[in-house]
Amino acid sequence: MLDVAAVAESILDRESPRTQTWAACVFGLPPQRVGRWLGAIAGLHDFGKAIPGFQFKWPDGQRADEQAGLPFKSAALNVHRHDLASAALLRYQLQALYSNAGWIGTVASALGAHHGYMPNLLEIRDGRPRNEGPEWDRARSEILHAYWTALEPGDGPALDDLPLPAIAWFAGLTSVADWIGSNTDWFPLGERADSLTEHYTQARALADSALDAIGWPAYRPLLAGEADTETLIRRILGRPESSVMARPLQIAADRLLDQADGPVLMIVEAPMGEGKTELALLAHLRLQARHGHRGLYLALPTQATGNAMFDRTLAFLRQLAPGVQLDIQLVHGATRLDERIQRLRGVDASPAESIACSAWFSQRKRPLLSPYGVGTVDQALFATLNVKHHFVRLWGLANRVVVLDEIHAYDTYTSGLIEALLRWLKPLGCSVILMSATLPAQRRAALLDAWGARDRPETPYPRLLMAREGETLAEHVACRRLEPIRVSGIAEDLETLATAALDALAGGGCGLVLVNTVQRAQDLYRALRGRVEDPGEILLFHARFPADERAVREREVLARFGPVASAQRPARCLLIATQVAEQSLDLDFDFMLSDLAPVDLLLQRAGRLHRHERARPAAHAEPHLRIAGLLNERPPELTDTAWGFVYDPYVLYCTWGVLLHEPVWRLPEDIDRLVQAVYSGDPFEEDDRPDFVATLDKALGEHYAKTQTQRQQAFNVAIDAEDEPQNAYNQKPRANEDREGGGIPVVTRLGEESLTVVPVFVSEDGWRLTDSDGPFDPTEILDDALARRLFARQVRLSRKGVLHDLLALPLPRGFEEHPLLRHLRPLPLIDGRAELGGLTVCLDPELGIVYASSSPSQEAS
Numbered sequence: 001m002l003d004v005a006a007v008a009e010s011i012l013d014r015e016s017p018r019t020q021t022w023a024a025c026v027f028g029l030p031p032q033r034v035g036r037w038l039g040a041i042a043g044l045h046d047f048g049k050a051i052p053g054f055q056f057k058w059p060d061g062q063r064a065d066e067q068a069g070l071p072f073k074s075a076a077l078n079v080h081r082h083d084l085a086s087a088a089l090l091r092y093q094l095q096a097l098y099s100n101a102g103w104i105g106t107v108a109s110a111l112g113a114h115h116g117y118m119p120n121l122l123e124i125r126d127g128r129p130r131n132e133g134p135e136w137d138r139a140r141s142e143i144l145h146a147y148w149t150a151l152e153p154g155d156g157p158a159l160d161d162l163p164l165p166a167i168a169w170f171a172g173l174t175s176v177a178d179w180i181g182s183n184t185d186w187f188p189l190g191e192r193a194d195s196l197t198e199h200y201t202q203a204r205a206l207a208d209s210a211l212d213a214i215g216w217p218a219y220r221p222l223l224a225g226e227a228d229t230e231t232l233i234r235r236i237l238g239r240p241e242s243s244v245m246a247r248p249l250q251i252a253a254d255r256l257l258d259q260a261d262g263p264v265l266m267i268v269e270a271p272m273g274e275g276k277t278e279l280a281l282l283a284h285l286r287l288q289a290r291h292g293h294r295g296l297y298l299a300l301p302t303q304a305t306g307n308a309m310f311d312r313t314l315a316f317l318r319q320l321a322p323g324v325q326l327d328i329q330l331v332h333g334a335t336r337l338d339e340r341i342q343r344l345r346g347v348d349a350s351p352a353e354s355i356a357c358s359a360w361f362s363q364r365k366r367p368l369l370s371p372y373g374v375g376t377v378d379q380a381l382f383a384t385l386n387v388k389h390h391f392v393r394l395w396g397l398a399n400r401v402v403v404l405d406e407i408h409a410y411d412t413y414t415s416g417l418i419e420a421l422l423r424w425l426k427p428l429g430c431s432v433i434l435m436s437a438t439l440p441a442q443r444r445a446a447l448l449d450a451w452g453a454r455d456r457p458e459t460p461y462p463r464l465l466m467a468r469e470g471e472t473l474a475e476h477v478a479c480r481r482l483e484p485i486r487v488s489g490i491a492e493d494l495e496t497l498a499t500a501a502l503d504a505l506a507g508g509g510c511g512l513v514l515v516n517t518v519q520r521a522q523d524l525y526r527a528l529r530g531r532v533e534d535p536g537e538i539l540l541f542h543a544r545f546p547a548d549e550r551a552v553r554e555r556e557v558l559a560r561f562g563p564v565a566s567a568q569r570p571a572r573c574l575l576i577a578t579q580v581a582e583q584s585l586d587l588d589f590d591f592m593l594s595d596l597a598p599v600d601l602l603l604q605r606a607g608r609l610h611r612h613e614r615a616r617p618a619a620h621a622e623p624h625l626r627i628a629g630l631l632n633e634r635p636p637e638l639t640d641t642a643w644g645f646v647y648d649p650y651v652l653y654c655t656w657g658v659l660l661h662e663p664v665w666r667l668p669e670d671i672d673r674l675v676q677a678v679y680s681g682d683p684f685e686e687d688d689r690p691d692f693v694a695t696l697d698k699a700l701g702e703h704y705a706k707t708q709t710q711r712q713q714a715f716n717v718a719i720d721a722e723d724e725p726q727n728a729y730n731q732k733p734r735a736n737e738d739r740e741g742g743g744i745p746v747v748t749r750l751g752e753e754s755l756t757v758v759p760v761f762v763s764e765d766g767w768r769l770t771d772s773d774g775p776f777d778p779t780e781i782l783d784d785a786l787a788r789r790l791f792a793r794q795v796r797l798s799r800k801g802v803l804h805d806l807l808a809l810p811l812p813r814g815f816e817e818h819p820l821l822r823h824l825r826p827l828p829l830i831d832g833r834a835e836l837g838g839l840t841v842c843l844d845p846e847l848g849i850v851y852a853s854s855s856p857s858q859e860a861s
Helices: 002-014 017-027 031-049 059-067 082-096 104-111 121-126 134-151 164-181 196-214 229-237 248-257 276-291 303-320 339-344 377-384 390-397 412-425 441-451 494-506 518-529 547-561 599-606 649-659 669-679 690-717 784-791 800-808
Strands: 265-269 295-300 326-331 372-376 400-404 431-436 463-468 471-476 485-490 509-514 538-541 572-577 591-595 624-628 755-763 766-768 795-797 825-830 833-836 839-844 848-851
Touching: 002 017, 002 031, 002 134, 002 164, 002 196, 017 031, 017 164, 031 082, 031 104, 031 134, 031 164, 082 104, 082 121, 082 134, 104 164, 134 196, 164 196, 164 390, 229 248, 229 276, 229 303, 248 265, 248 276, 248 463, 248 471, 265 276, 265 441, 276 295, 276 303, 276 400, 276 431, 295 303, 295 377, 303 326, 303 372, 303 547, 372 377, 377 390, 377 400, 377 412, 390 400, 390 412, 412 441, 412 690, 441 463, 441 669, 485 494, 494 509, 494 518, 494 572, 494 591, 494 624, 509 547, 518 538, 518 572, 518 848, 538 547, 547 572, 591 599, 599 624, 599 649, 599 669, 649 669, 649 690, 755 784, 755 800, 795 800, 795 848, 800 825, 800 833, 800 839, 825 839
Parallel strands: 265 431, 295 372, 295 400, 326 372, 400 431, 485 624, 509 572, 509 591, 538 572, 591 624, 755 825
Antiparallel strands: 265 463, 463 471, 755 766, 755 795, 825 833, 833 839, 839 848
């Protein structure tokens, strides 16, 4: 208990002074004592081990207890959960120290949560041993007295109760301190001094050594002193030359940030390519310097966009903190596949860097504890769900600058979880930056409501909103005008799309065909690869490749079409891609064809057309977006294309109805008008298509039903930060993430259930990772090198029948007993194929995972 208390106090000593001030304010304690008091309470988490049911688990310990006069009555042995016993017993034991303190019950519950879930009142009641005998109660009183005397934490909070965010934050601190303080490599068992006070002094020294070994840095703001906007933008970009100028959007944001008198919510609505990412990094520097935020988390929609942002953030930290020890984590499910992370962990014998990626922080549930991180929004959203140790994620996010990019890109369910997250982040002292080029008005209003923002001024697009305590400030920003984009429609069938793509490619340059499903991407690639002289002119990119192959393709895409691709940019090339190329990847194309999609996503796609300043082929001097399905003579076909399974049919019909009358897009002026016309208007009020009315009415009804259902689903699963602590977890199912043991599955995004698999080739002499590899026996324990290679080949599938059959297969010992593989499922391929769910599943070296037959419910990327 003393060791864990020491770790908790040492952690708080390394945090921002603002974290300590926040904790002192929330817990009603003097700042100079809050660390010792919270550490002392955290150390009590294992107080419940002093019960007969727990001591009975260790025969030698039981005999020693009996010699000391403690009885082991059989009636008391059935209560053995020490976490629940801690919560139950401390409700009474702490009353001896702090009489009539209303906060004791909720603090005791937080201590009982250190194994993962906040206990309910019934569990706590049943966690108290019965009929154990008075000797046990006297022994526990002596333990508490000795412990409290050694620490001398002083008076407790002068509060009747504590809000839920404070309780969850404290539960997170307790769990983290327990993980570290229980590690015998850092804290050898046994007494280390002649008195408990001296033991604690040594424990503090061991705690500091443990935190150093972990790579837990002491707080240090990146920005020392003041600097003007231009200087900071140059430093962020790593380009000190005076020719680099701050964008108007960044200058306006800096003006608003100068009026931030505490944590803020900033909503940035501006066109693609206006420097929103640099604005977010600038905001972090300013807010951290002025308000003591402990770090930064950049939350992206996908793993691919997170991977791309990681490099930019790493470069930013190297520019702003040269020679300073900092930790950064890449936070998503495939982090272990990333070679950059291996280098930053120092496991490949590369020279040590000041910026590191601690292996301890990288373990499951821990990455958000690191002060700097880039990853998916899902990792932050798990903090709002009743998954194991959700409060550890909340502790990690507390007092951070949290950036959510592409905030428009989520359905009603995920958007509801984002709103729940905002209700947590504000009381936890965070500043939040929300960014989008295409945000519907009702979404903006919901986000501001979740933050509790008031006085919302009407401001034209492009705009900045900053909600500080008591008011919302706004500013309109003049962004650069882009060359008008001509928009035309073509039929949605693949033959028409292929012919149009080849015609555009004949004019030279680099083009993108962005389709809505993996199946269409694969079929289109098949149709085109035999119709070009050089197969290298056609590139396929989607999410159904094994992860290592997908990473190679992602790097190739960025090398050919990214901002620094001039040397490698081909004279002629066509990328066929799904939505993986839609968001946050900084790509630039001379021409573009796209499947019909919701208007906000089409505008995002259009942002990749003529994005960078460069010479264009004469045939593509004018930006031109061709949209499959945008035909005046009929509505788009949504079933055979599977578009209606990927996107809301009503939103697609509204997009079609609006864009039929918009042959030229002038950006940024038209962005907001088009988005609001689709999401807030009714483009069919005067429509003269009587044959279409029934289809539209059906789609509208389904749209309302789906929206309401998703809103209710989010409400049902998200823990509300504004609830009373004793009620907040009632009716919130205990859940798991990614098939982790215990609880029901829970997701941060709706859609078809998916499963992460590893394709393996089965032969008579064993399994092979690839055709050219030697065999291995999956029933034997696998060595780490092979396990890492298998882990690197993972791919996510979502066909229901395929999943059903794969889950019915026994998990071989080699997977089940290796920590890297136990959450993965092998996809056994015999002669390169598997018969699953009524489909033939193949792994094609050019196409990725292929289903031999198609069905209407194609999965999107």
